[in-house]
Amino acid sequence: MSDKYHNSILDNHLQIINEEAMTDLGACLAKWVKLGTIIYLDGDLGAGKTTLVRGFLRAFGYHGAVKSPTFTVVEPYSLDNNMFYNYNELEDEVKLKADNGLMTKSRNDSIKVYHFDLYRLEDPEELEYLGIRDYLDGQAIALIEWPEKGYGVLPKADVIIKIIHQNQGRKINLLSQSENGAFIVSKLIANKNE
Ligand SMILES: Nc1ncnc2c1ncn2[C@@H]1O[C@H](COP(=O)(O)OP(=O)(O)OP(=O)(O)O)[C@@H](O)[C@H]1O
Numbered sequence: 001m002s003d004k005y006h007n008s009i010l011d012n013h014l015q016i017i018n019e020e021a022m023t024d025l026g027a028c029l030a031k032w033v034k035l036g037t038i039i040y041l042d043g044d045l046g047a048g049k050t051t052l053v054r055g056f057l058r059a060f061g062y063h064g065a066v067k068s069p070t071f072t073v074v075e076p077y078s079l080d081n082n083m084f085y086n087y088n089e090l091e092d093e094v095k096l097k098a099d100n101g102l103m104t105k106s107r108n109d110s111i112k113v114y115h116f117d118l119y120r121l122e123d124p125e126e127l128e129y130l131g132i133r134d135y136l137d138g139q140a141i142a143l144i145e146w147p148e149k150g151y152g153v154l155p156k157a158d159v160i161i162k163i164i165h166q167n168q169g170r171k172i173n174l175l176s177q178s179e180n181g182a183f184i185v186s187k188l189i190a191n192k193n194e
Pocket residue numbers: 016017018019021022043044045046047048049050051052068145168169170
Protein backbone atom coordinates (compact mmCIF):
# COMPACT_ATOMS: atom_id res chain seq x y z
CA MET A 1 0.00 0.00 0.00
CA SER A 2 1.49 3.36 -0.96
CA ASP A 3 1.79 6.08 1.66
CA LYS A 4 -0.53 8.30 -0.31
CA TYR A 5 -3.31 5.72 -0.29
CA HIS A 6 -2.75 4.98 3.36
CA ASN A 7 -2.99 8.66 4.30
CA SER A 8 -6.15 9.18 2.31
CA ILE A 9 -7.93 6.52 4.34
CA LEU A 10 -6.80 7.81 7.72
CA ASP A 11 -7.26 11.48 6.98
CA ASN A 12 -10.86 12.30 7.83
CA HIS A 13 -10.31 15.96 8.72
CA LEU A 14 -11.39 19.03 6.82
CA GLN A 15 -10.52 22.69 7.38
CA ILE A 16 -13.56 24.85 6.70
CA ILE A 17 -12.35 28.42 6.63
CA ASN A 18 -15.60 30.36 6.46
CA GLU A 19 -19.37 30.27 6.14
CA GLU A 20 -19.23 29.84 2.36
CA ALA A 21 -16.95 26.82 2.66
CA MET A 22 -19.41 25.37 5.17
CA THR A 23 -22.34 25.72 2.77
CA ASP A 24 -20.13 24.16 0.05
CA LEU A 25 -19.60 21.16 2.33
CA GLY A 26 -23.37 20.86 2.76
CA ALA A 27 -23.76 20.96 -1.03
CA CYS A 28 -21.15 18.23 -1.46
CA LEU A 29 -23.00 16.10 1.07
CA ALA A 30 -26.18 16.67 -0.95
CA LYS A 31 -24.46 15.27 -4.01
CA TRP A 32 -23.66 11.91 -2.43
CA VAL A 33 -26.40 11.30 0.10
CA LYS A 34 -28.79 8.36 -0.39
CA LEU A 35 -32.41 8.28 0.72
CA GLY A 36 -32.66 7.10 4.31
CA THR A 37 -29.27 8.55 5.35
CA ILE A 38 -28.93 9.82 8.90
CA ILE A 39 -26.35 12.49 9.65
CA TYR A 40 -25.45 13.64 13.15
CA LEU A 41 -24.12 17.21 13.38
CA ASP A 42 -22.01 17.47 16.48
CA GLY A 43 -20.63 20.81 17.68
CA ASP A 44 -21.00 23.65 20.18
CA LEU A 45 -23.47 26.52 19.94
CA GLY A 46 -22.61 28.51 16.83
CA ALA A 47 -20.34 25.80 15.41
CA GLY A 48 -21.97 26.01 11.99
CA LYS A 49 -24.33 23.00 12.02
CA THR A 50 -27.30 24.91 10.61
CA THR A 51 -25.06 26.61 8.05
CA LEU A 52 -24.17 23.16 6.69
CA VAL A 53 -27.85 22.17 6.54
CA ARG A 54 -28.58 25.42 4.67
CA GLY A 55 -25.93 24.56 2.06
CA PHE A 56 -27.41 21.07 1.76
CA LEU A 57 -30.93 22.36 1.07
CA ARG A 58 -29.81 25.21 -1.22
CA ALA A 59 -28.04 22.66 -3.43
CA PHE A 60 -31.46 21.19 -4.25
CA GLY A 61 -32.86 24.61 -5.11
CA TYR A 62 -34.55 25.33 -1.79
CA HIS A 63 -34.43 29.11 -1.34
CA GLY A 64 -36.48 29.63 1.80
CA ALA A 65 -35.17 30.31 5.29
CA VAL A 66 -33.22 27.57 7.04
CA LYS A 67 -33.00 28.07 10.79
CA SER A 68 -32.38 25.78 13.75
CA PRO A 69 -35.75 24.36 14.83
CA THR A 70 -34.75 24.93 18.46
CA PHE A 71 -38.30 25.20 19.77
CA THR A 72 -40.14 22.94 17.36
CA VAL A 73 -37.39 20.24 17.45
CA VAL A 74 -37.90 19.29 13.82
CA GLU A 75 -38.36 21.17 10.56
CA PRO A 76 -39.58 19.12 7.60
CA TYR A 77 -38.60 19.96 4.03
CA SER A 78 -40.14 18.47 0.89
CA LEU A 79 -37.78 18.60 -2.05
CA ASP A 80 -38.87 18.26 -5.61
CA ASN A 81 -37.93 14.77 -6.76
CA ASN A 82 -36.49 15.95 -10.07
CA MET A 83 -34.50 18.75 -8.45
CA PHE A 84 -33.11 16.17 -6.04
CA TYR A 85 -31.97 13.70 -8.64
CA ASN A 86 -30.75 16.37 -11.05
CA TYR A 87 -28.22 17.48 -8.44
CA ASN A 88 -27.59 14.22 -6.62
CA GLU A 89 -24.92 12.09 -8.31
CA LEU A 90 -26.68 8.83 -7.50
CA GLU A 91 -29.22 9.83 -10.12
CA ASP A 92 -28.17 7.31 -12.78
CA GLU A 93 -29.40 4.31 -10.88
CA VAL A 94 -32.77 5.97 -10.32
CA LYS A 95 -33.05 7.08 -13.95
CA LEU A 96 -32.29 3.56 -15.11
CA LYS A 97 -34.99 2.11 -12.89
CA ALA A 98 -37.48 4.71 -14.12
CA ASP A 99 -36.65 3.94 -17.76
CA ASN A 100 -37.16 0.24 -17.12
CA GLY A 101 -40.45 0.85 -15.36
CA LEU A 102 -39.02 -0.50 -12.10
CA MET A 103 -39.70 2.62 -10.06
CA THR A 104 -42.19 2.15 -7.28
CA LYS A 105 -41.96 5.80 -6.29
CA SER A 106 -43.19 8.22 -8.93
CA ARG A 107 -40.75 10.87 -10.15
CA ASN A 108 -43.34 13.35 -8.93
CA ASP A 109 -43.10 12.26 -5.32
CA SER A 110 -41.16 14.61 -3.09
CA ILE A 111 -38.03 13.76 -1.14
CA LYS A 112 -38.38 14.28 2.61
CA VAL A 113 -35.58 15.91 4.55
CA TYR A 114 -35.90 16.41 8.30
CA HIS A 115 -33.72 18.92 10.12
CA PHE A 116 -33.71 18.19 13.85
CA ASP A 117 -32.39 20.37 16.66
CA LEU A 118 -32.57 18.42 19.93
CA TYR A 119 -30.97 21.14 22.07
CA ARG A 120 -34.08 21.68 24.18
CA LEU A 121 -35.03 18.06 24.56
CA GLU A 122 -35.14 17.14 28.24
CA ASP A 123 -35.49 13.41 27.75
CA PRO A 124 -34.73 11.25 24.68
CA GLU A 125 -38.18 9.64 25.23
CA GLU A 126 -39.75 12.88 23.95
CA LEU A 127 -38.66 11.75 20.50
CA GLU A 128 -41.03 8.79 20.76
CA TYR A 129 -43.94 11.17 21.41
CA LEU A 130 -42.89 13.25 18.42
CA GLY A 131 -43.21 10.14 16.29
CA ILE A 132 -39.55 9.86 15.29
CA ARG A 133 -40.13 6.38 13.87
CA ASP A 134 -42.69 7.76 11.43
CA TYR A 135 -40.30 10.49 10.34
CA LEU A 136 -37.37 8.18 9.78
CA ASP A 137 -38.96 5.52 7.64
CA GLY A 138 -35.85 4.58 5.69
CA GLN A 139 -36.69 6.96 2.82
CA ALA A 140 -36.29 10.30 4.55
CA ILE A 141 -32.94 12.01 5.03
CA ALA A 142 -32.25 13.34 8.53
CA LEU A 143 -29.75 15.98 9.63
CA ILE A 144 -29.64 16.12 13.42
CA GLU A 145 -28.16 18.87 15.61
CA TRP A 146 -27.43 18.00 19.27
CA PRO A 147 -27.85 14.22 18.70
CA GLU A 148 -26.48 13.44 22.17
CA LYS A 149 -29.79 14.72 23.62
CA GLY A 150 -31.58 11.88 21.86
CA TYR A 151 -29.18 9.15 22.85
CA GLY A 152 -30.89 5.76 23.19
CA VAL A 153 -33.92 6.64 21.09
CA LEU A 154 -32.34 8.23 18.03
CA PRO A 155 -31.48 5.76 15.26
CA LYS A 156 -27.80 5.19 14.56
CA ALA A 157 -26.05 7.68 12.29
CA ASP A 158 -24.46 6.85 8.96
CA VAL A 159 -22.05 9.75 9.41
CA ILE A 160 -21.14 11.90 12.40
CA ILE A 161 -19.90 15.33 11.36
CA LYS A 162 -18.04 16.84 14.27
CA ILE A 163 -17.45 20.58 13.98
CA ILE A 164 -14.83 22.27 16.16
CA HIS A 165 -14.11 26.00 16.41
CA GLN A 166 -10.62 26.76 15.17
CA ASN A 167 -9.42 30.36 15.06
CA GLN A 168 -11.83 32.14 12.69
CA GLY A 169 -12.85 28.93 10.89
CA ARG A 170 -13.76 25.38 11.78
CA LYS A 171 -12.11 21.99 11.85
CA ILE A 172 -14.28 19.03 10.89
CA ASN A 173 -13.92 15.38 11.81
CA LEU A 174 -15.87 12.92 9.70
CA LEU A 175 -16.82 9.65 11.33
CA SER A 176 -18.55 6.98 9.30
CA GLN A 177 -20.81 4.53 11.10
CA SER A 178 -22.05 2.39 8.19
CA GLU A 179 -21.09 1.33 4.68
CA ASN A 180 -23.21 4.14 3.27
CA GLY A 181 -21.51 6.51 5.72
CA ALA A 182 -18.04 5.37 4.64
CA PHE A 183 -18.99 6.06 1.02
CA ILE A 184 -20.18 9.57 1.87
CA VAL A 185 -17.05 10.33 3.93
CA SER A 186 -14.81 9.16 1.06
CA LYS A 187 -16.60 11.55 -1.29
CA LEU A 188 -16.32 14.52 1.11
CA ILE A 189 -12.60 13.84 1.55
CA ALA A 190 -12.07 13.37 -2.21
CA ASN A 191 -13.74 16.75 -2.77
CA LYS A 192 -11.17 18.36 -0.46
CA ASN A 193 -8.28 16.83 -2.44
CA GLU A 194 -9.62 17.93 -5.84
N1 LIG B 1 -16.69 27.39 8.76
C1 LIG B 1 -17.07 28.53 9.33
N2 LIG B 1 -16.18 29.46 9.61
C2 LIG B 1 -16.54 30.61 10.19
N3 LIG B 1 -17.82 30.92 10.55
C3 LIG B 1 -18.76 30.02 10.29
C4 LIG B 1 -18.45 28.79 9.69
N4 LIG B 1 -19.58 28.07 9.57
C5 LIG B 1 -20.56 28.83 10.10
N5 LIG B 1 -20.08 30.00 10.53
C6 LIG B 1 -20.83 31.07 11.21
O1 LIG B 1 -21.13 30.64 12.52
C7 LIG B 1 -22.36 31.20 12.95
C8 LIG B 1 -23.24 30.17 13.60
O2 LIG B 1 -23.61 29.20 12.66
P1 LIG B 1 -24.84 28.23 12.84
O3 LIG B 1 -26.07 28.93 13.17
O4 LIG B 1 -24.83 27.39 11.61
O5 LIG B 1 -24.38 27.36 14.10
P2 LIG B 1 -25.08 26.10 14.82
O6 LIG B 1 -23.98 25.13 15.04
O7 LIG B 1 -26.25 25.66 14.06
O8 LIG B 1 -25.51 26.69 16.23
P3 LIG B 1 -26.72 26.27 17.23
O9 LIG B 1 -26.25 25.08 18.01
O10 LIG B 1 -26.86 27.48 18.09
O11 LIG B 1 -27.93 25.97 16.40
C9 LIG B 1 -22.99 31.85 11.73
O12 LIG B 1 -22.86 33.24 11.86
C10 LIG B 1 -22.17 31.35 10.58
O13 LIG B 1 -22.05 32.32 9.58
